[in-house]
Amino acid sequence: MGVLNGKVAIVTGAQRRIWSGIARGLGAAGPQMARQQNLSNRRTRKQGNVTTEALYTNSALHAWKLIIARLDQMFSSMNDDELRREVAPGRNRIFYLMGHLTAVHDRLLPLLGLGERLHPELDDDFVTNADRVTADRVAPEAVRRAWSEVNARLTVAMAALPPEEWLKKHNAVSDEDFAKDPLRNRLSVLQTRTTHAGFHAGQIRLALTKG
Amino acid sequence: MGVLNGKVAIVTGAQRRIWSGIARGLGAAGPQMARQQNLSNRRTRKQGNVTTEALYTNSALHAWKLIIARLDQMFSSMNDDELRREVAPGRNRIFYLMGHLTAVHDRLLPLLGLGERLHPELDDDFVTNADRVTADRVAPEAVRRAWSEVNARLTVAMAALPPEEWLKKHNAVSDEDFAKDPLRNRLSVLQTRTTHAGFHAGQIRLALTKG
Numbered sequence: 001m002g003v004l005n006g007k008v009a010i011v012t013g014a015q016r017r018i019w020s021g022i023a024r025g026l027g028a029a030g031p032q033m034a035r036q037q038n039l040s041n042r043r044t045r046k047q048g049n050v051t052t053e054a055l056y057t058n059s060a061l062h063a064w065k066l067i068i069a070r071l072d073q074m075f076s077s078m079n080d081d082e083l084r085r086e087v088a089p090g091r092n093r094i095f096y097l098m099g100h101l102t103a104v105h106d107r108l109l110p111l112l113g114l115g116e117r118l119h120p121e122l123d124d125d126f127v128t129n130a131d132r133v134t135a136d137r138v139a140p141e142a143v144r145r146a147w148s149e150v151n152a153r154l155t156v157a158m159a160a161l162p163p164e165e166w167l168k169k170h171n172a173v174s175d176e177d178f179a180k181d182p183l184r185n186r187l188s189v190l191q192t193r194t195t196h197a198g199f200h201a202g203q204i205r206l207a208l209t210k211g
Numbered sequence: 212m213g214v215l216n217g218k219v220a221i222v223t224g225a226q227r228r229i230w231s232g233i234a235r236g237l238g239a240a241g242p243q244m245a246r247q248q249n250l251s252n253r254r255t256r257k258q259g260n261v262t263t264e265a266l267y268t269n270s271a272l273h274a275w276k277l278i279i280a281r282l283d284q285m286f287s288s289m290n291d292d293e294l295r296r297e298v299a300p301g302r303n304r305i306f307y308l309m310g311h312l313t314a315v316h317d318r319l320l321p322l323l324g325l326g327e328r329l330h331p332e333l334d335d336d337f338v339t340n341a342d343r344v345t346a347d348r349v350a351p352e353a354v355r356r357a358w359s360e361v362n363a364r365l366t367v368a369m370a371a372l373p374p375e376e377w378l379k380k381h382n383a384v385s386d387e388d389f390a391k392d393p394l395r396n397r398l399s400v401l402q403t404r405t406t407h408a409g410f411h412a413g414q415i416r417l418a419l420t421k422g
Contacts, residue, residue, distance in 0.1 A: 055378050055393060056267035062394055063402035088299040088417045167266050182266060183273050191274035191402070198409030203417060205410075206299045 035084045053163035060166075060190055061158055067197045068151050071101065074204055075147065080140040087203040092131045094207055095140060097200045099126035105154055108193060111171050112186045114157040117147045158190070165188070264374035271377075271401055272369055278408045279362050282312065285415050286358065291351040298414040303342045305418055306351060308411045310337035313358045316365055319404060322382050323397045325368035330357045369401070377401070 021131040075083075075098055083095045092100075103122040109115045122143075125134050138146075169178035178184050286294075286309055292304045304312075314333040320326045333354075336345050349357075377398040382388035389395050 051374075052378065053264070053267070055396070056264070056374075056398065059394055059398040059402055060271065062399055063406055066403065067406050091417055164263075165268075167263065183270055185270065186265070186328055187267065188273055189272040191270055191405070192277065194402070194403055195274055195278050196407035198406035199413035199416075202410035202413035206414060206417070211310065 001183060014155075021175055026159065043135045057161075057166045057187065060187060060194070064158070064190060064197075065155065067194055068155070069203060071197060071201050071204070072148075072151075074201070074208060075144065083140050083205075087207045092203070094155065094204050095136070096126060096131035097204055098140075098147055099138065099143045101197060102143060102150050103127045104193065104196065106146075106150045108154055108189070109150075109157070112158070112161075112170075113171055114154065115159070118150055118153060132139045161186075161210065188201045232261045233330045235275070268372075268374045268398065271398060273407070275369070275401060275405045275408075276366065278405055278412060279307075279366070282408060282412050282415070283359075283362075285419060286355065288419065293420075294351050296418045296420045303414070305415050306347070306354070307337060308415055309358055309366055310349065310354045312408060312411055313354060314338045315404065316409065317357075318399070319365055320361075320368070322400060323369070323372075324379075324382055325365070325372070329364060333357065357375055362400035372397075 007065040075094075078094065083098065084093055086093050087097070099122055101117065103126045106117050106119050106122065109117055122138065125137055167182070167185050169175070169184060170186050170189045286305075289305065294309065295304055297304050298308070310333055313330065314337045317328050317333065319332050320328055333349065336348055378393070378396050380395060381388070381397050381400045384395040
């Protein structure tokens with residue numbers, strides 16, 4: 001087990017290369033993350049006992065940023081031809097998963113009340129339909145740009161959300177259902193989407209020949 | 212997008228089967244999770260403004276339980292022969308990943324200050340060494356039992372941890388380093404391990420022929 005820039009990482013014979021990228025990702029994102037956390041602490045300290053609350057939500061944001069950085073690194077290590085590889089024989093192409101993750105993250109903007117979607121045009125190819133059901137109508141370069149744009153927008157908007165806002169309901173649940181189950185909040189959405197990103201990152205990793 | 216037993220799930224043409232298992236997993240775990248949450252709220256309410264804090268940590272625990280339930284479901288859908296399949300050609304066997312996840316989760320017990328490890332004997336085959344470097348010295352049935360035992364122990368111990376304890380340092384960081392970065396806390400460890408479990412769940416999913 002190794003300690004990588006502030007996080008305990010699982011470093012094993014078999015898994016070393018898989019997770020080592022996270023350290024590099026964090027290395028790049030580290031100073032920015034520290035700044036965002038300071039800002040968040042400054043803002044919330046004025047409101048009383050919410051500095052502690054910011055630690056809870058910053059931990060969740062940190063886990064989100066780690067997996068986004070890992071995916072960033074994997075996508076940028078591949079050219080467009082490599083992007084068209086299947087993660088396993090007969091399974092989704094990396095290109096499809098990149099578009100899928102972009103569209104799912106784009107949907108987080110309205111779902112978390114952070115703004116309008118940036119790329120609803122991705123849904124048809126990458127959410128509604130399975131891989132290769134439609135022809136590729138969006139070029140890899142455009143999907144790469146959308147991936148970066150959506151995650152950058154999300155990261156800024158999420159960092160600006162005060163801790164208590166994370167405990168409010170997300171926009172796909174009714175007031176009545178939220179009253180019955182307060183875990184149907186924005187924070188839970190962020191956390192299940194972090195797992196979802198990890199799920200597909202694990203698959204994409206299998207198709208990497210380098211790294 | 213569909214709402215599954217209290218959580219927003221991403222349900223798409225391509226991904227429906229992948230995530231539908233989460234709903235079934237939650238279905239089984241639901242009543243237990245509700246009980247644990249009620250207990251946690253009762254306990255912490257006495258301490259002042261910590262009911263809100265319990266919502267932050269319960270959200271993280273919820274995400275953890277979802278991915279454990281998903282893995283439980285995948286492992287129990289396979290017989291021992293199926294467990295020996297590779298997740299992709301030349302990659303880890305599901306059996307190895309089951310042992311790896313069990314050992315990594317077992318390590319969470321001392322790392323989070325929740326007790327002694329239950330199965331340190333798994334490290335050599337499933338953490339220190341890559342798949343198939345050593346002969347299989349632990350039978351699939353024993354790894355299945357250890358997987359269930361470790362996660363059951365962890366889930367109970369984590370549910371009993373008061374919210375403020377989650378913000379304390381984990382046991383692999385020094386006081387000095389923790390003072391510099393308060394995100395090196397137990398909650399961050401839980402969240403990165405949730406992503407890690409999702410990472411390998413995505414890989415295991417590729418080798419499933421049913422479900």
